[in-house]
Amino acid sequence: MINILLSLIAATSLGLSSNYWNSPDIKKSPEKADWYSEIPSVYPQIDTQALRRMLKQQAPTMSDAVINKVVTAVKCSSIYAVDNNNILSVIDYSLPSNQKRLWIFDLKNSKLLFHTYVSHGIKSGTFLTRYFSNKYNSKASSIGVYKTEKAYYGREGLSLRLAGLERQFNDNAMNRSIVMHGGWYMDEQFIKHYGRPGRSWGCPAVPLDLYQGIINTIKDNSLLIVYYPSDEWFGKSRFLTCDKNKNQMTSLADVKPVADEQEHRDDVFFAQVHKGGEDKPILVMPAPQYEAFFQSQAPLGRMLRRRINQQEYIALNTKELERLSQQKSQDAFQSVYFVIPTLRQVRGYYETEMKIINLGVITEINPSVSPMTKVKEYNVRFNSTASIRLQSTDRFIRWLGL
Template sequence: MIIYLLWLLAVTSFNFSTSTITVSKAEPQGNFLYSEIPSIKMPLNEIKTLLQKEGNSLQPAVIDKVITTIQCANAYQVDRNNILTIIDYSMPSNQKRLWVFDLDKKELLFHTYVSHGIKSGTLLTDKFSNKFDSKASSIGVYKTEQSYYGREGLSLRLVGLDTKFNDNAFNRYIVMHGGWYMDEQFIKRYGRPGRSWGCPALPLPIKKQIIDTIKDNSLLVIYYPSDEWFNKSKFLNCSKQKSDQVVINRLSETQAPVDDEIREDILFVDLNKNNSREEHEPIITMSADAYERIFHSQPPLSRMLRRQINNAEYIALSKEEFNKLVLQGNREGLGEIHFVIPVIIMEHGYYETQMQIVNMGKIKEVQPNSDTSRITQEPAKSYRIDFESKPALNLKTTNRFIRWLGL
């Protein structure tokens, strides 16, 4: 009887161990999280044919690199769904350079505009960074996560999978969101869209459709013809031998953004009388419509407010423009001046900056605080403004960075 009980215990223990092994999941590969969604089984040659056929202006060089990233994603067992998004930053920002494909249905779903970071260029995108607070875009391979509501409204979290190229994206809060400055009419009027602080921003009318389509575990490839990315990215070199890596490490870095932007002097109200602008002190602006009418030129996006006021764009006046109005005694132009301050509000649980016009009434007179400006016609560095019904104010100039100014 004792022998029988020992035999029964041994059999039971063996069956228990076998059962445990059967239901265990494979360990995650690399840095990728386990997902119940299987990888796409569509052959690479069929994906390439789809991109060539449906990709419109998608260039062959881009297609080749995207196919390689998919091949390497398969090799690294990157779990993802059937949606593929491509951004081509070698194209100017006033062209449609984002594509969304459904690999299961073999069709192009979206083809539209997308922004780049304010430190990545103006019309062209040629500087990239993986660093915090760089305000630049990051190239490479991403996976999408959940959508959420933040300070930019509906947004989509992105996880950078490309080490050294975009793996700081999540912690940098690089997300996909909408932007009023990505509207096609805005682009046609000003020649290019606005710029984000590194996020790929979309036109507002189709933002929700795109985010709802690509969220939750799809692949995003952001392309740029960077030799460093071509030679160092694990998603473009998974088939290379270890001997190749010696050469890779000797290549120069991708061109990084530098703070070489020349900012024009603008005017602000020196309420604190310390010659240094503070956040609560208004700046001098004019609506974009009035700017075109008064100065007969296109409003500069580099001095456009990052938030609209009553669905209209506003421009911070330079000291040269303001001085011109003063010297000419341009009453119409002076009548179009608005004093604007930022206000912080709570929206969807996040603090958001909005712009607010401070009503100062009608300007009575503007006087430079230096007589030399009237003689030399050089712009003054400070002015006194008298109003019909408000106390006089002193204006000063500044070219320091203002976080809510410049697209």
């Protein structure tokens, strides 16, 4: 410990920040690999009261609980000499997804720049954000403190890389390809119509009419604080406990997903027309026709993740197909389509787009039961071809469900 303190004094005397100790040229013993992250360096004093006043004035809907943690995180980032600019972004995942829960501030001019909607991961909940993960392929959001990196053009257009600064909470964000990007399912009219926005695979997606301005504002070294009232995060985050003795910190168990987070998946129907997995045509209906025929709101859980000609489409489930077969409405039949995913290369990336395939005009949909599997199937007859068989599945389909 004496050697550590002498090293810290030497660094201060030479004008070195704690970033010096992050250099790959500095060798650290395994048992002391993180000592520098627990000992505050000499740092410029943050006027926490002024920051608190600014947040209250510029973001009157931000709760005191969020403000308190944001102020602490900004103070701790200064203590740990995290290099950042004067832009601060805050996401409050304790709010439901149909509320504006992203704030972006100019700290130099004490001004709110943006206040808008932001998505959470599809495995983090439906309307509420309730589960977080730092694991690969979890499709969940991650809480904690981030630093923004460079913007780039990817499969979602202009996007922003995010570097998670918190071990156990978000330090896998970069490798998980967690980035900020725009999403058509985040637009305000979409949210008002369907009651909530769509969900990403863990990325904080923002409205298309704002995403370029947001990304160009917060890129290159700004802080992003993603808040949720997690006791685990409160107790273990070095950005929330920098003024506490390590011995005073409570040891907390990991947060587990609540029991009802396993979202029910309806059966959808695909056509048995050729071999393949997810490339089999799936039966869908445009959202406006769906709502008109079934007299109910289109379910986002069965909405295609890609629009076709700026139109949303819904995959049909067993009850809906049964109703179609019983009513035999030719108008409804003409609104039913088969779609298939295709890949196209954009800016060096492959992205999925949905394509309608023409199998003819549907004239009949008749149910049948397989005696071997007991799975309900349907036969679809067209005006121009022989009938084809539909089979149901409730498996996860990567391009289905928002």
